[in-house]
Amino acid sequence: MIRPVKLFLSAVQFLTRLPVSSICGLSMDVLGEASVFFPIVGLLVAAGGVALNHLLSPWMGRNILVMLVLLYFVLLTGGLHEDGLADTADGFGGGWRKDQILTIMRDSRIGSFGATAIVFSILARYVCLQSLSERAFDHFLVAGQVLNRWTALPLGFFLRSAREDDGQGARVAEKVSGLSLILGTAVTVVIVGLALGREAVWILCVGVAVTILAGIYFWRRIGGVTGDCMGATNQLVEVTAYLMGALLR
Numbered sequence: 297m298i299r300p301v302k303l304f305l306s307a308v309q310f311l312t313r314l315p316v317s318s319i320c321g322l323s324m325d326v327l328g329e330a331s332v333f334f335p336i337v338g339l340l341v342a343a344g345g346v347a348l349n350h351l352l353s354p355w356m357g358r359n360i361l362v363m364l365v366l367l368y369f370v371l372l373t374g375g376l377h378e379d380g381l382a383d384t385a386d387g388f389g390g391g392w393r394k395d396q397i398l399t400i401m402r403d404s405r406i407g408s409f410g411a412t413a414i415v416f417s418i419l420a421r422y423v424c425l426q427s428l429s430e431r432a433f434d435h436f437l438v439a440g441q442v443l444n445r446w447t448a449l450p451l452g453f454f455l456r457s458a459r460e461d462d463g464q465g466a467r468v469a470e471k472v473s474g475l476s477l478i479l480g481t482a483v484t485v486v487i488v489g490l491a492l493g494r495e496a497v498w499i500l501c502v503g504v505a506v507t508i509l510a511g512i513y514f515w516r517r518i519g520g521v522t523g524d525c526m527g528a529t530n531q532l533v534e535v536t537a538y539l540m541g542a543l544l545r
Contacts, residue, residue, distance in 0.1 A: 307333040311445065312341065313374045327464075328471020331452055334445040335484045342441035344368060346434045353430055362426040365437070366418060377444070377534075380527015381417055382410030387524070394518045398459060401524050417531050424538035428545055436499075436541035438491040443503045444534035446484040448526045451511055453477045455521040458514070464523030499540050503533045 307330040387401035389409030452472035
């Protein structure tokens with residue numbers, strides 16, 4: 297099996313619960329190199345949501361359909377990004393110094409900040425998506441799922457790991473090459489552009505702005521980024537993409 301295919305499968309293995317670990321034969325140490333495929337994985341995840349939209353929309357209302365699509369996302373990804381959002385909210389909400397923040401983020405228990413962040417994330421996505429028409433739903437779902445996974449590329453390229461020991465963030469932070477950033481960004485722009493047309497400019501600009509602001513915030517507070525920080529940024533950009541969809545439509 298050629299290496300690009302293995303890297304793609306490694307990206308799938310990391311970002312989803314799909315059983316591809318026995319096929320790719322690569323460890324998670326190649327995540328930085330595999331990150332160029334993160335937007336493509338986002339497209340595949342979105343394809344399932346689009347399929348559910350078309351299969352179920354004739355049989356149920358938009359509110360129930362959106363709930364099932366969000367449940368599909370959580371089941372397929374194992375709540376990976378929601379977990380990162382919760383840990384980040386707990387860490388930055390409950391800690392003041394870098395060591396406090398990182399210690400809280402590593403705690404497996406969820407606190408009030410984390411629980412609140414997850415509730416608002418799911419609620420915001422639900423409200424925004426259910427307000428979209430069936431056609432717009434497909435387009436913004438694709439844009440949101442692709443753009444949110446792109447965020448790991450600039451964060452991994454520009455920021456170092458905030459932890460000295462190993463972690464998921466350490467496998468991506470400063471491990472993303474300039475070529476991967478350029479290729480991943482180009483793929484993201486093309487997919488989002490095809491999905492949204494002229495409206496893609498607004499979604500891309502806002503997504504980039506949120507990613508930059510999040511990166512600056514992480515750099516100032518903990519001097520870098522962790523895997524949880526990347527998951528939190530993923531969620532923020534996804535919510536922002538759907539919010540823009542609701543505002544534009």
